[in-house]
Amino acid sequence: MALQSLDIKARSASTFAPPSARTTLEVAKLIDVSRCIGCKACQAACMEWNDLRDAVGVNEGSYTNPPDLSDQTWTLMRFYEEQIQGSLQWLILKDGCLHCAEPGCLKACPAPGAIVQHSNGIVDFHEESCIGCGYCISGCPFNIPRLRKEDSKVYKCTLCSDRVAVGLEPACIKACPTQALSFGSKETMLAQAEHRLTDLHERGFTKAAVYDPQGVGGTHVVYVLPHGDRPEAYGLPKDPSIGPLLAVWRSWVSRSLGVFTMFAVLVAGVFHYMKVGPLEEPRDEPRDGPGDGQGRPPRDASS
Amino acid sequence: MNPEGVARLFALDKMNEGPFPEHYEPFESPLDTNPLHAKVVSNPAARIFKDDRDSFGTAKEFPYVATTYRLTEHFHFWTKHTRTAAVLQPEQFVEIGEDLAREKGIRQGDKIVVRSKRGMIKAKALVTKRITALTVAGKAVHTVGIPIHWGFEGLTRPGYLANTLTPFVGDGNVQTPEFKAFLVDIERA
Ligand code: SF4
Ligand code: SF4
Ligand code: SF4
Numbered sequence: 163m164a165l166q167s168l169d170i171k172a173r174s175a176s177t178f179a180p181p182s183a184r185t186t187l188e189v190a191k192l193i194d195v196s197r198c199i200g201c202k203a204c205q206a207a208c209m210e211w212n213d214l215r216d217a218v219g220v221n222e223g224s225y226t227n228p229p230d231l232s233d234q235t236w237t238l239m240r241f242y243e244e245q246i247q248g249s250l251q252w253l254i255l256k257d258g259c260l261h262c263a264e265p266g267c268l269k270a271c272p273a274p275g276a277i278v279q280h281s282n283g284i285v286d287f288h289e290e291s292c293i294g295c296g297y298c299i300s301g302c303p304f305n306i307p308r309l310r311k312e313d314s315k316v317y318k319c320t321l322c323s324d325r326v327a328v329g330l331e332p333a334c335i336k337a338c339p340t341q342a343l344s345f346g347s348k349e350t351m352l353a354q355a356e357h358r359l360t361d362l363h364e365r366g367f368t369k370a371a372v373y374d375p376q377g378v379g380g381t382h383v384v385y386v387l388p389h390g391d392r393p394e395a396y397g398l399p400k401d402p403s404i405g406p407l408l409a410v411w412r413s414w415v416s417r418s419l420g421v422f423t424m425f426a427v428l429v430a431g432v433f434h435y436m437k438v439g440p441l442e443e444p445r446d447e448p449r450d451g452p453g454d455g456q457g458r459p460p461r462d463a464s465s
Numbered sequence: 466m467n468p469e470g471v472a473r474l475f476a477l478d479k480m481n482e483g484p485f486p487e488h489y490e491p492f493e494s495p496l497d498t499n500p501l502h503a504k505v506v507s508n509p510a511a512r513i514f515k516d517d518r519d520s521f522g523t524a525k526e527f528p529y530v531a532t533t534y535r536l537t538e539h540f541h542f543w544t545k546h547t548r549t550a551a552v553l554q555p556e557q558f559v560e561i562g563e564d565l566a567r568e569k570g571i572r573q574g575d576k577i578v579v580r581s582k583r584g585m586i587k588a589k590a591l592v593t594k595r596i597t598a599l600t601v602a603g604k605a606v607h608t609v610g611i612p613i614h615w616g617f618e619g620l621t622r623p624g625y626l627a628n629t630l631t632p633f634v635g636d637g638n639v640q641t642p643e644f645k646a647f648l649v650d651i652e653r654a
Contacts, residue, residue: 201537206549215548218620221556221589223573227538228552243594250594 270301510637545619
């Protein structure tokens with residue numbers, strides 16, 4: 163279901179003309195990793211606002227809890243200990259959907275309307291249309307969507323589209339005590355990120371950089387990384403892209419290939435019929451042995 | 466600045482010690498001496514009952530320094546009852562450095578026992594690069610980090626009270642307990 167106050171600009175497995183009566187600002191969430199203290203207030207806020215409750219798990223020797231994203235955990239603080247330039251860095255990354263401008267998940271999805279992209283940049287899953295095929299999972303270059311076993315539907319961060327639709331900032335932004343998280347138009351967020359970079363460069367983080375990967379057309383969740391030359395150290399891919407296979411998927415090549423295959427199968431079928439003729443059913447032979455006389459297989463005496 | 470050109474410090478004459486800080490070894494110390502002044506090792510003004518003094522361990526029996534602290538996910542012993550907080554930090558753990566883990570054959574997530582002269586707890590091991598062995602007076606000293614929060618019932622997995630390990634010492638002026646430095650031994654459970 164679309165939110166009345168959010169226009170839809172792209173829809174999985176569908177062609178349509180997006181509404182054009184109004185223009186909307188592109189929004190973005192800025193995650194300034196240099197300010198994050200790993201308190202998980204954002205993670206708790208996400209659970210509260212979205213009514214998500216993951217299982218009380220176990221400690222596997224890490225601060226990262228639960229251990230992975232799931233249908234109940236849409237954002238997760240991941241902790242890494244890395245030696246960078248001779249000093250130990252405790253890197254903390256708020257993981258979750260990046261709301262790509264060219265979303266691999268949406269392009270891969272074969273179910274009409276299960277994934278939509280709003281004109282403000284938010285990529286939203288509409289679970290009622292999801293068929294549980296999991297193509298979005300392989301289509302996402304950031305390993306974000308998670309399939310829920312119980313209902314065979316896929317879930318991820320919505321960028322709190324319901325809050326944004328009524329002029330509120332996402333829940334995680336509201337909860338962050340250190341202003342590591344901010345929300346606004348993509349333009350202001352990028353300007354703010356640049357400002358942070360100047361500060362970080364002055365403080366000796368000469369490799370600090372903004373993570374807004376162009377391989378997916380830029381994202382609507384943008385990171386400021388103190389060690390920006392090494393996004394992999396934070397668990398982020400260095401040059402993410404949606405991959406050549408996915409770009410072909412649903413393009414004219416795949417469609418014409420599909421039509422060609424269908425036609426070829428039809429022609430082959432006709433030739434086969436002409437050569438071999440109709441399929442004859444072999445006559446059923448009467449069965450011996452301990453069956454029940456209705457073609458059911460014999461059963462063990464114990465069952 | 467005052468007319469005489471120096472700062473002034475006022476202190477109540479009700480204090481048992483101070484106002485200037487002084488280094489004393491904790492009552493349970495990995496060293497036998499105070500490197501600054503060997504004659505006075507620990508704080509003579511601290512409040513200790515005689516029987517409690519008998520419950521102090523020695524570095525021979527309990528070779529590692531332990532400290533207790535809190536985590537951002539929980540508030541004291543209260544928030545174990547909150548489902549969200551329990552999800553974010555579900556199970557009791559103690560932090561040890563990689564060197565100590567290697568020495569003791571402890572791997573990430575192993576269950577370990579931490580013992581002091583006063584009691585023991587069991588918890589998961591979180592092996593970290595953030596805690597390294599210190600060299601103090603020519604001796605390698607390992608630290609064991611013990612987050613509190615567990616013990617009593619709640620929605621988290623059950624755990625042990627960290628304060629079964631800690632010594633009964635009150636500081637000279639305000640009786641703050643010496644929970645930040647004491648001695649323990651650890652092993653795989
Ligand atoms: S990060 Fe993954 S799930 Fe999120 S919009 Fe991009 S491709 Fe889709
Ligand atoms: S934007 Fe909303 S859904 Fe996404 S991580 Fe933040 S709180 Fe969760
Ligand atoms: S609330 Fe802010 S400081 Fe705390 S973990 Fe999230 S981003 Fe980091």
